[in-house]
Amino acid sequence: MFRFLFDRDTWQEVFDSLSKNKLRSILTMVGVWWGILLLIGLLGSARGLENSFNRLFGSFATNSVFVWGQSTSRPFKGFQEGREVKLSLSDAKNIEKNVEGIEFVLPRSQTRVTATRNFLSGGFQMAGDYPLLDQLQKKKLIHGRFINQNDIDDNKKVVAISEDAYKQLFEKDEEAIGKYIEINGINFTVIGLFEVGNVNMGPSTDMHIPFTTFQQIYNRGDRIGWMMITGKPEYDIKQIEEDSKLILKNLNNIHPKDTQAFGSFNLGKEFAKLTGFLIGMQFLTWFVGIATLIAGVFAIGNILLITVKERTKEIGVRRALGATPFEIKRQIVVEAVFLTLVAGVLGIITGGWILILLDHFFGQGADAAIVNASVSIAVVFIALLILVALGTLIGLIPAFKATSIKPIEALREE
Amino acid sequence: MLKINQLHKSYPIGDSSLHVLKGIDLSVEEGEMVAIMGSSGSGKSTLLNIIGMLDEADSGEYILDGLPIKNLTEKKAAVYRNKFLGFIFQSFNLINYKNALENVALPLYYQGMKRKERQEKAMFHLEKVGLADWAKHLPKELSGGQNQRVAIARALAANPKLLLADEPTGALDTTTSYEIMAFIQQLNDEGKTILMVTHEEDIANMCKRIVRLRDGVIMEDKKVEQVRAEQYV
Numbered sequence: 123m124f125r126f127l128f129d130r131d132t133w134q135e136v137f138d139s140l141s142k143n144k145l146r147s148i149l150t151m152v153g154v155w156w157g158i159l160l161l162i163g164l165l166g167s168a169r170g171l172e173n174s175f176n177r178l179f180g181s182f183a184t185n186s187v188f189v190w191g192q193s194t195s196r197p198f199k200g201f202q203e204g205r206e207v208k209l210s211l212s213d214a215k216n217i218e219k220n221v222e223g224i225e226f227v228l229p230r231s232q233t234r235v236t237a238t239r240n241f242l243s244g245g246f247q248m249a250g251d252y253p254l255l256d257q258l259q260k261k262k263l264i265h266g267r268f269i270n271q272n273d274i275d276d277n278k279k280v281v282a283i284s285e286d287a288y289k290q291l292f293e294k295d296e297e298a299i300g301k302y303i304e305i306n307g308i309n310f311t312v313i314g315l316f317e318v319g320n321v322n323m324g325p326s327t328d329m330h331i332p333f334t335t336f337q338q339i340y341n342r343g344d345r346i347g348w349m350m351i352t353g354k355p356e357y358d359i360k361q362i363e364e365d366s367k368l369i370l371k372n373l374n375n376i377h378p379k380d381t382q383a384f385g386s387f388n389l390g391k392e393f394a395k396l397t398g399f400l401i402g403m404q405f406l407t408w409f410v411g412i413a414t415l416i417a418g419v420f421a422i423g424n425i426l427l428i429t430v431k432e433r434t435k436e437i438g439v440r441r442a443l444g445a446t447p448f449e450i451k452r453q454i455v456v457e458a459v460f461l462t463l464v465a466g467v468l469g470i471i472t473g474g475w476i477l478i479l480l481d482h483f484f485g486q487g488a489d490a491a492i493v494n495a496s497v498s499i500a501v502v503f504i505a506l507l508i509l510v511a512l513g514t515l516i517g518l519i520p521a522f523k524a525t526s527i528k529p530i531e532a533l534r535e536e
Numbered sequence: 537m538l539k540i541n542q543l544h545k546s547y548p549i550g551d552s553s554l555h556v557l558k559g560i561d562l563s564v565e566e567g568e569m570v571a572i573m574g575s576s577g578s579g580k581s582t583l584l585n586i587i588g589m590l591d592e593a594d595s596g597e598y599i600l601d602g603l604p605i606k607n608l609t610e611k612k613a614a615v616y617r618n619k620f621l622g623f624i625f626q627s628f629n630l631i632n633y634k635n636a637l638e639n640v641a642l643p644l645y646y647q648g649m650k651r652k653e654r655q656e657k658a659m660f661h662l663e664k665v666g667l668a669d670w671a672k673h674l675p676k677e678l679s680g681g682q683n684q685r686v687a688i689a690r691a692l693a694a695n696p697k698l699l700l701a702d703e704p705t706g707a708l709d710t711t712t713s714y715e716i717m718a719f720i721q722q723l724n725d726e727g728k729t730i731l732m733v734t735h736e737e738d739i740a741n742m743c744k745r746i747v748r749l750r751d752g753v754i755m756e757d758k759k760v761e762q763v764r765a766e767q768y769v
């Protein structure tokens with residue numbers, strides 16, 4: 123068999139018979155070429171979309187839920203309905219201790235402030251935060267650093283500001299790190315300058331100061347604005363949300379069926395929806411790609427069948443000269459495999475070009491719709507393998523047809 | 537060389553069947569040159585095709601070179617066709633996209649011969665039929681007589697013991713026919729056994745024995761004085 127594949131005559135035969143029917147060979151190849159091109163193009167763009175999605179959300183702990191206090195809608199244990207609900211640091215500690223599957227509980231407080239520097243001033247959203255925030259919602263720092271544990275421990279008056287806040291409070295190109303800004307009448311040292319991301323969790327924040335400093339300045343004591351509860355990856359965030367709320371209701375003397383007392387936003391749930399959409403799209407892509415591939419291979423088989431019909435007399439002659447059915451089948455199968463292989467490789471090459479073009483037009487910049495559109499080598503290889511296997515099987519059908527009749531019947535064909 | 541006993545063959549036609557060969561008895565010795573004659577539809581080609589293992593008989597015995605030909609696998613049949621038999625057809629049956637040399641080399645390809653050896657051998661046979669200069673030409677660039685000579689060279693290439701020809705001169709004019717016959721006689725002189733179907737008395741008389749078929753049986757089987765073809769060329 124090896125000798126056969128490296129024999130010049132084998133390929134002479136293949137080229138002769140394929141080039142004798144140029145149009146048909148080309149049409150056949152277009153079928154497979156188009157199938158594999160589509161498969162790669164679709165899979166690549168789906169992957170690109172997924173990548174861009176991951177880039178957008180990748181810096182977040184997505185298995186999270188935000189919880190904040192509202193007001194009660196039911197009377198309970200002697201309390202009137204309509205009571206304002208305030209979350210506290212001990213609530214957060216309790217959840218962290220008692221709910222199963224918790225990774226972190228991050229308390230935050232937020233308020234609107236006016237900041238001034240020399241003659242420049244503006245209104246900003248300012249939050250009191252722990253260093254952990256930087257871990258859950260990665261801040262892209264341009265200069266300096268984010269809040270650290272030291273700042274927390276010593277109630278330091280330091281602030282990390284956004285690019286937008288910088289533009290409002292500083293002259294162009296002015297160094298900000300180490301300078302003072304006045305926030306609601308108190309001087310803070312700027313320690314960091316961060317970029318504003320495309321996606322924000324919760325209200326957007328222009329300034330971050332240490333949580334402890336915030337609580338002290340605004341006299342919040344134990345009270346916090348809201349908390350971000352992050353579950354371990356393997357835990358269901360919806361369950362964590364329910365468990366946490368139940369504990370919060372218990373701690374704050376709220377009716378267990380009170381749905382108004384706490385507001386929440388389940389990031390994990392929303393994220394899962396998007397992920398589901400992406401998976402659905404990938405599935406569709408595979409489906410479309412493979413269906414097209416199969417259609418292409420069937421086109422090849424069909425055309426080979428016609429070829430064999432036309433070549434029946436020739437096959438009759440060959441058999442009269444002593445060709446065995448195996449030799450004839452082998453020849454036709456090699457033709458089929460060769461066609462599918464060449465068309466498939468061309469499809470892979472052009473598919474690659476398409477992905478390069480996609481990257482060129484849609485994949486540039488930070489907020490690109492398609493990021494690193496690509497297909498794994500394994501997928502391409504498997505697709506090619508399927509293609510060649512199908513090509514062989516289908517090539518065998520006409521080959522069997524051509525050798526199942528008596529040589530004389532083949533010879534009589536005109 | 538070959539021995540046939542009570543050979544029967546019929547073709548199904550719709551619900552009934554057409555009984556074409558109704559008990560043929562024939563034996564041919566090595567070195568013979570036999571013409572099979574008979575009116576159109578008498579079963580000449582059918583008989584020749586069965587002898588050539590291109591078709592199968594319904595019943596009867598057929599022994600080729602001491603080998604009973606019965607229920608052979610297609611693979612075995614292919615090997616016998618390749619080793620024992622050479623075919624010459626009325627319509628040449630050359631492969632139209634292969635040149636003369638490639639056509640002649642084809643039976644050798646199926647023998648598994650190496651390319652170089654094959655081409656040398658094919659060239660030798662082309663020279664023998666006087667077409668060495670036409671080796672690279674496609675069949676459509678050759679005349680009928682030249683094509684039939686290519687076909688003869690092809691039939692000879694594998695050095696078969698038995699040459700089967702179905703109206704080899706049927707598509708050729710008289711002069712060309714005699715040229716072809718001269719070749720075939722020369723092959724017979726060299727010891728090849730030849731069986732040919734023909735319609736023409738003058739061609740038949742260039743053989744050494746004439747077998748006449750009628751209604752599916754052998755009506756007459758006689759030796760004749762061979763007329764040499766060279767004298768007319």
Ligand SMILES: Nc1ncnc2c1ncn2[C@@H]1O[C@H](COP(=O)(O)OP(=O)(O)OP(=O)(O)O)[C@@H](O)[C@H]1O
Nearest residue numbers: 547548554556574575576577578579580581582583
């Ligand atoms: N495949 C077939 N199916 C049905 N009938 C057939 C088939 N082949 C031959 N016949 C019939 O069998 C009979 C003998 O055919 P055959 O070809 O052997 O005749 P022949 O003697 O060679 O005639 P010719 O001189 O015209 O070539 C004819 O009547 C023909 O119609």
Ligand SMILES: [Mg+2]
Nearest residue numbers: 580581582702
């Ligand atoms: Mg006939």
